[in-house]
Amino acid sequence: MYIHFIAIGGSAMHNLALALHLKGDTIIGSDDEIFEPSKSRLQKAGLLPEHFGWFPEKITSNLDAVILGMHAKSDNPELLKAQELGLKIYSYPEYLYEHSKNKTRVVIGGSHGKTTITAMILHVLNYHKIPADYMVGAQLDGFETMVHLTDENDFMVLEGDEYLSSPIDRRPKFHLYKPNIALLSGIAWDHINVFPTFENYLEQFKIFIDSIVKGGSINYNTEDPEVVNVVEASENTIRKIGYQTPENFIENGITYLETPEGPMPIEVFGKHNLNNLAGAKWICQHLGVDEDDFYEAIATFKGASKRLEKITETENFVAYKDFAHSPSKVAATTQAVKNQYTDRRLVACLELHTYSSLNPEFLKEYQGALNAADVAVVFYSPHAVEIKKLEPITKEQIAIAFQREDLNIFTDSLAFKDFLFQQDFKNSTLLLMSSGNYGGLNFEEVANLIKD
Template sequence: MKVHFIAIGGSAMHNLALALHHKGYQVTGSDDTIFEPSKSRLLKEGLLPDEFGWYPEKITSDLDAIVLGMHAKQDNPELLKAQELGLKIYSYPEFLYEQAKDKTRVVIGGSHGKTTITSMILHVMHYHDRDVDYMVGAQLEGFDVMVKLTNDNDFIVLEGDEYLSSPIDRRPKFHLYKPNIALLSGIAWDHINVFPTYENYVEQFSIFVDSIVQGGSINYNEEDPEVKRVVEASENPIRKLAYHTPEYSVEDGQTLLETPEGDLPIEVFGKHNLNNLAGAKWICQHMGIDEDDFYEAISTFKGASKRLEKIAESSQSVAYKDFAHSPSKVEATTQAVKEQYKDRIVVACLELHTYSSLNAEFLKEYKGALDAADIAVVFYSPHAVEIKKLKEVSHQQIAEAFERDDLIIYTNSEDFKSYLFSQDYNNKALLLMSSGNYGGLDFDEVKDLIS
């Protein structure tokens, strides 16, 4: 099968391209720019385009499928040529569904926790040598790729993203997978540029629950009132199975999970991660892993890349980086670090980087998000606000949004770095939260601060 990727360099897109290549498909692609690590990974497999740019002559009538990435625009020259030739054009999730339609589809949805839960499930399967197909949004220890597709595996585990499918398909990705087994972890308004109202955003999760195949099942976090309401209101004839945060304790910086066999030391921490673990356990049981085997495997799970990832530690200090950027994630992550390190001063640094977080109207959602931190720092770039064509955001608006009198605010990356590198981290826990890099922060240099 010959497949061409328009915008092959994206994180998700290049992983799908690699998966199809490994499956024996003929894969080609184009993009106007490709960053690392996509660039090196495509080059290694011989899939990196010879030149960056869009070339309609690459689109020929013998192609079996076009996969269209979100990075492409509606007037993309290759897309227009494919439409002119009447070729079959798939969005990323549509093509994944085509590959998965004869398998048992396990889809993990939710505004937060989905990458971690999917990663936990895959870690447990890998630990017990259970081979499954998958798509996950982070690089995992022990896994070479983020997408795996075979002809033989019975199960496919999919991280169910609510973001849009393609420039010509405005449906959320997770509406297209038609799960047999689903999970819903939480609902907290995000992607304000796509879902302008809270009600519109929540509606996408109702559609997801209704898309589960008849006779299928959904595990849902009953501690999230919106999740509970959405799932229990659905008239879809499916099994509805609630889960909640298990009992646990923290002793000397070590989280212990209560199990029928006694307290189990685990690597991950924080109430939100224990809640994620409970959801993952249910799904693994649906997939044939019994409780004891789940606990044995999960005790060795260290977390997904950039999700409360420990980057440095000494006897007196520790540093974590986390992808958290939405208000609910920031709050949960900050609380988790404070709970784990009760006797240390927690320094929480948040970069406001996404479209939503830099939107003056959305900022009020951050009220209380950094309250658990002893020292709270916010960095944002006025230039990023300009690039995103948003209204100017002032120091005062940031301060009022977080409702914290001692909030430290930086708008210049060098000033932020000077602050960061001038601190004494003895008896402190440093938490860096961002989906960006604070205007060019070298995280390897941060590691040197912790000694």
């Protein structure tokens, strides 16, 4: 196949380009800007465009396909040329479905937990040398790319994102995969810029459940009432299998999972992660991994990148960074870290960075989200608000939304960093939650300064 990528530099897009290159396809692409690590990874594979920008002359009739990324606009000159020539144009999820339409497709959906559950499944399959194609939304230990495609593997494991497919296809990505086996982890309103009401957002999950192949199955989190409602109301002729958080306990900062063979220490912690583990176990069993083999493999799982990822640890201090940004995930992650280290002071920092989190109307959803922290900090950049063309928000609005009188609020990255490094972290835990970097915070510097 000879394939051109429009907006090849995106996190998902460059991984798909690398996967197809490794598979033996001929790949070319364009983008108006490419950042690290995409830039270096594309360059190493010989796929980095020679010049940045859009070049309609790259679009010729001998291309087998064009793959269109979300970063491009609907009036992109390369897209217009491809349409003019009548070339086959795929969105990212459309191409993944096209690749896997003759395979058993496993799709992990949910507002939160889907990356971790997908990562757990892939870790177990990799541990037991069970081959599978996959797409996951984070870089995983032991995996070269976030996408892996072959002609011969029977299974395709897909993280099912509810965000839009492409500039010319406004359907959520997970509507396109038509799973044989599905999982739904949780539903909590997100992506307010695309789904302006909770009811509209909820409808996307109903469509997802109805898209499961007839005779297929869905595993679903019975501890989430919204999930239970949409799954059990579906009239799709599929098997519905519930799961819940397994029995566990914490001793000396280590979480133990209760198994038929007795307590087993695991690397991950928190009620939400244990709930994710229960879902992953079911999916692995569908794929032929028995319970004992699942436990053996999952004991060595340390988490996906930026999902409660440990930055540093000393005798009386530990620091984590996490991708949490939605209100429910912030609350769950903060509570999980506090439960894991009950005798330590918890400093929890949240950066409001996404479109939803910086929306004044959505802010009230964060009420109580940082209550488990001993020291609670919120950082946001007025410049980020401006770039996203949102209505300005004030410190007062944030204070009212979080309903916490001692909340520390920063809009200046240097002031935030000074506050952080003036803290006495003896017998403490630091939790940094963001899909950004607090205006340029170096996480390695955090680790080194705390150690000093």
